[in-house]
Amino acid sequence: AIPFVFYYYVTHAKKKLVQGRIHMLSRQVIALALLFFSGSAQVLAMPPTAKDNRVAIPISASERNQVLYEMREFLHNLFNLFNALAKKDMLTAASAVTPMAGLLDRLPGNVKDKLPEEFMQLTLAMNEAVRTMQRDARTRGDMSLTQSQMAELMGYCSGCHDTYRFEAAQAQR
DSSP, X not given: OOOHHHHHHHHHHHHHHHTTOHHHHHHXXXXXXXXXXXXXXXXXXXXXXXXXXXXEEEEOXXXXXXXXXXXXXXXXXXHHHHHHHHTTOHHHHHHHHGGGTTHHHHSOHHHHTTSOHHHHHHHHHHHHHHHHHXXXXXXXXXXXXXXXXXXXXXXXXXXXXXXXXEEEOXXXX
């Protein structure tokens, strides 16, 4: 079975190339390769009790708490975006997207230094997608466009969560 994220990138990468958005294609190819070669397709096909084969990123417990806090905030803003779109309120939708940008800027440097290059590439691509969605929501006010951009954004989230996990390293005594 081909995971949804894999299918999404294959089908939408062609579409973006046709639309002249080649710069996004390279980031999507990186994400696609990461998903394909990471074994995430195998992980998705396994029962929930199977061994976690995601790549562990070792960080301290406090660093993990910071990263998880940022992810929860991202999720809260995504919830606000969904609600705004349900109400057809594009101004509120654009406002909900604003705090989602700049995730890497809010992480301490010592955490960034521990992140794998592929993780950083996904995060940078996700951040670019968020900024584009914010700009387009404000200037175009096109709900359909924002919804398709949100699907792209969720692809980055799924790709990262399917591939990586943050693991709190045990404190040395």
